């Protein structure tokens with residue numbers, strides 16, 4: 001099912017080796033500043049794509065509920081250990097190229113340090129747009145190939161690839177840097193309007209990070225972030241977009257719900273904009289669609305509710321698609337849509 005290839009962090013100690021003991025406090029602080037500037041103050045349901053071990057998740061405190069999505073269940077287990085298991089956080093292991101959510105579900109989404117691993121970035125962005133409501137906010141961070149270091153290396157002939165051309169550069173397997181103009185084009189094509197651009201991590205140099213206190217470097221970066229509106233030569237770029245361009249598309253019952261099940265799913269309109277009026281375990285089921293045939297709603301088998309809370313006996317819990325009969329496991333409070341079970 002997974003095409004294009006997905007970068008899998010299963011069993012990776014990324015959080016510990018890269019963030020906790022990898023000298024990345026400067027980058028983490030800069031990202032926190034950028035996120036604070038770009039995030040809506042409040043909201044209902046935020047989708048965090050590439051949530052990993054939940055490093056950024058506490059920064060979404062203004063939202064009533066956060067769905068953490070990652071391809072790796074082990075990363076999500078680390079996030080659970082950090083954030084706990086409650087109705088506030090929903091953990092979903094899935095492929096970004098076939099998201100298991102009904103259209104127009106979320107009023108916000110973030111994708112930080114994740115596009116970096118996308119072999120087909122436009123396809124992933126189209127999926128994100130589909131699950132957002134019109135007017136929703138999408139905050140995207142991407143790695144910028146047109147950064148100062150790459151420009152200098154290219155000028156000194158120490159680097160083969162051209163930082164000024166639009167195609168992505170894969171500098172390591174499933175690690176891509178993108179040209180800002182290319183990313184802007186993809187976002188516009190799939191139905192986003194770019195509202196703000198911040199450049200981040202201006203001083204990502206080992207020597208500087210050793211010599212200058214991190215708080216001072218982060219403070220300087222904070223000032224320089226606003227230059228993102230003018231040019232982008234930092235290794236990391238944040239953009240805030242608004243979901244537009246699809247309001248005129250009439251709701252299609254068949255998009256997420258087969259006609260026979262439309263009454264069970266509510267109308268097609270409800271399927272497209274299924275923000276639950278109140279938060280409860282049964283509402284979570286209404287979030288999902290079949291990632292294979294797009295049918296919604298899915299069903300739980302042998303249970304009348306999904307147990308995401310600690311202490312539940314959920315060993316045999318699974319979701320099933322009434323249309324194509326595929327099944328997906330719910331293990332340890334993680335909805336696992338990566339592979340079907342039999």
Ligand SMILES: [Zn+2]
Pocket residue numbers: 290291292293294295321322323324325326
């Ligand atoms: Zn199905």
